[in-house]
Amino acid sequence: MTVALKAETVGQKVAQAFPTAIITADKEAIIVPPDSLFQVAHFLKNTPEFDFDYLTSLTAVDYLDYFEVIYHLTSLRYDHSLVLKTRCYERERPTVPSVVSLWQGADLQEREVYDLMGIIFPGHPNLKRIFLWEGFPGHPLRRDYL
Amino acid sequence: MEVTEPRIPVPPAIEADLAEGAAINSIRETCKLIPDPDKWLEEELSRNIVVTTVDAVLDWGRRCSVWPVNMGLACCAFEMIAMANARFDIARFGMEFLRPSPRQADLLWVVGTLTWKMAPALKRIYDQMPEPKWVMAIGVCAISGGTFRESYSVVPGVNCILPVDVYVPGCPPRPEGILYGISLLHQKIGRSTIQGQLADKIEEWKQKMKLEAYLGGMWR
Numbered sequence: 001m002t003v004a005l006k007a008e009t010v011g012q013k014v015a016q017a018f019p020t021a022i023i024t025a026d027k028e029a030i031i032v033p034p035d036s037l038f039q040v041a042h043f044l045k046n047t048p049e050f051d052f053d054y055l056t057s058l059t060a061v062d063y064l065d066y067f068e069v070i071y072h073l074t075s076l077r078y079d080h081s082l083v084l085k086t087r088c089y090e091r092e093r094p095t096v097p098s099v100v101s102l103w104q105g106a107d108l109q110e111r112e113v114y115d116l117m118g119i120i121f122p123g124h125p126n127l128k129r130i131f132l133w134e135g136f137p138g139h140p141l142r143r144d145y146l
Numbered sequence: 147m148e149v150t151e152p153r154i155p156v157p158p159a160i161e162a163d164l165a166e167g168a169a170i171n172s173i174r175e176t177c178k179l180i181p182d183p184d185k186w187l188e189e190e191l192s193r194n195i196v197v198t199t200v201d202a203v204l205d206w207g208r209r210c211s212v213w214p215v216n217m218g219l220a221c222c223a224f225e226m227i228a229m230a231n232a233r234f235d236i237a238r239f240g241m242e243f244l245r246p247s248p249r250q251a252d253l254l255w256v257v258g259t260l261t262w263k264m265a266p267a268l269k270r271i272y273d274q275m276p277e278p279k280w281v282m283a284i285g286v287c288a289i290s291g292g293t294f295r296e297s298y299s300v301v302p303g304v305n306c307i308l309p310v311d312v313y314v315p316g317c318p319p320r321p322e323g324i325l326y327g328i329s330l331l332h333q334k335i336g337r338s339t340i341q342g343q344l345a346d347k348i349e350e351w352k353q354k355m356k357l358e359a360y361l362g363g364m365w366r
Contacts, residue, residue, distance in 0.1 A: 132299065133263055140298040 003080045010050070010082060017043055029070075029083035037086045038097040038123075044073060044082070045102050051075045052082065055103035060113045062143045067094050067119055088119065098123035116141035201339045208252070208278070209335045211240045212328075215251035215275065217268060220258025222285035222318040229321035239328055248274040253331070256308070259287035259294055260301040272308050280311045280335070282327055289313050 011025025014032075021036035032040050044052045052073035060069045071084040088094040098121035099106045110121045111130040118139035121127055129136065138145055218226055230236055230244055245251040248271045260268060272281070283304045286292035291302035304310055311334060314327035 131263070136298075145298075 001079075002074065005050075005080050005082045007082065010044075013049075014040055014043060029085045031085045031087060034086050034088055034096045037084075038099065038102075041071070041084065041099050041102055044084070050082070051077050053077065055099070055105050056081070058099075058106050058109040058113065060117045060119055062117060062141065064143050065089070067117065069096050069113065069119060071099070094119045096121055098127075100124055115139070118142060204340060205336050205338060209332045212253045212280075212331070212335070213245050213251045214241055214253040214255050215245045215248045215271065217254060217256045217271065218258060219256065219260055219264065220285070220287060222258040222288070222316075225318045225321055225324060226255060226257045226284065229324050234321040234325060236325070236328070239325075239332070241328075248272075249276065251275055252279050254279065254281045254308075255284055256281065256288045256304045256310075257284045259285075259292070260304055261299050262301055263299070265301055265307055268304075269307055278338075280331060281308050282312045282314060282324075282331060283310045284314045284324055284327070285319060286315055286317045289315060292317065 007025045007028055007030050011023055011030045014030060015021070015023045018036060018039060021040065022033055023036075023040070024031045030040070044050050052075050054074045054076050056072040056074045058069070058071055060067055067088045069086050069088065071086075072081065073084060074081045086096055088096055094117075096119055098110055100110065100121075101123065107125070108130065110124055111127060113119050114121060114124075114127055115129045115131050116139055128134070132140070216223075216226060228234060230242075236242060241253070248254070252275065254272055254275060256268065272279070281304070283289050287294060287300070288304045291297070291300050294300040295302045301307065312327045312331045314324055316323050319327075
C-alpha cells in the first residue's frame with residue numbers, strides 16, 4: 001500500500017532547501033507559486049530521501065479566482081506519494097513551467113490541460129491541442145466557457 | 147558368339163479372352179443411345195425455370211447478404227458485438243462478417259457517440275463505400291447526440307453529415323432492438339426498385355448535361 005507522505009513535514013524540508021520560495025503546505029498538499037515550481041519538482045525528484053520518479057497524474061481545476069495545477073507524485077522505490085499544487089492567478093495567459101523534462105508522462109497531460117483549460121506550459125516540446133481541433137474557439141473546461 | 151533372339155510367345159485364344167469379348171459385344175448390342183442433349187435440356191428446363199422480375203431478384207440478393215462495416219464509436223458497440231456473437235447471431239441474416247473494409251460493405255453501422263474530431267473519418271468511410279449503401283444509426287447518441295447534444299465536442303446526430311435509413315433508439319439498445327432494426331432495413335431494401343433508382347440517376351444526368359451544355363454555351 002502506498003503511503004501518503006505528510007505534506008507539512010515534506011514542505012518544511014523543501015522550505016529549508018529553498019529559503020526564498022514561498023511554500024505553503026496544508027494537510028494534503030504542498031502549494032508553491034508557479035515561479036518556483038520547476039525547482040521544487042526537480043528537488044523532489046532528485047533528492048534520494050524522496051525519489052519521486054513517477055508522475056501519476058497531472059490535472060487542473062478552475063476555481064474562478066485562480067487556476068490550480070495538481071501533480072500527483074509517486075516514488076516506486078519507497079512506495080510513497082505526495083500531492084504538489086501550484087496556483088496561477090492570471091486569467092488571460094496563465095503560465096506554469098513544464099515538467100516534461102523531469103517526467104516524460106507529463107507530455108500528453110500537459111497538452112490536455114492546455115487544450116481544455118488554456119494553461120500554457122513553457123518548455124513543453126510540442127504544446128498543441130490534443131482532444132479538440134485546431135481552430136476551436138476557447139477552452140471548454142473553463143468555468144466561464146459557454 | 148551366337149546371339150539368340152528372345153522368343154515372343156503368341157498367346158493362345160483361351161476361353162477367358164473369348165468370354166470378355168462376348169461381354170463387350172453384348173453390352174454394345176443392348177445399350178440405348180442417349181438422345182440429343184438439346185432435346186432433354188429443353189424438357190428439363192421447361193419444368194425448372196422460374197420467371198421473375200429483375201427487381202425481385204436484385205432485392206432478394208441485396209436483402210439476404212447485407213455486408214456491414216462497423217463503426218463502433220462508444221459503449222453501444224458492445225451491444226453490437228453481442229449481437230454478432232453466437233447468442234444473437236446475425237449470421238442468420240446473411241451478415242456474419244463485420245467488414246473492417248468499407249469497400250466491400252454496403253451497410254454502415256454508426257454505433258455510439260460521434261465526436262466532431264471523428265466526423266471526417268466517418269464521412270470518408272461512407273464515401274468509400276460502393277453504391278447501393280445504407281446507414282443505420284444505433285443508440286441515442288448516434289441519433290441525436292443524446293445527453294451530449296449540447297456538448298462542445300459531439301455531433302448532434304449522425305444525420306447532420308450522413309443520410310440515415312434506420313434509427314435504433316436506446317441507451318444502449320439491446321441486441322434484439324438492433325436485430326429489429328436490421329429486419330426493418332431488410333423490408334426497406336425489399337421495397338426498392340432499380341427503375342426508380344435508374345430514373346433518378348437519368349434525371350440527374352440530364353440536368354447535369356443541360357447545365358454543362360448551358361455553361362459551355364456561355365463560355366463559348
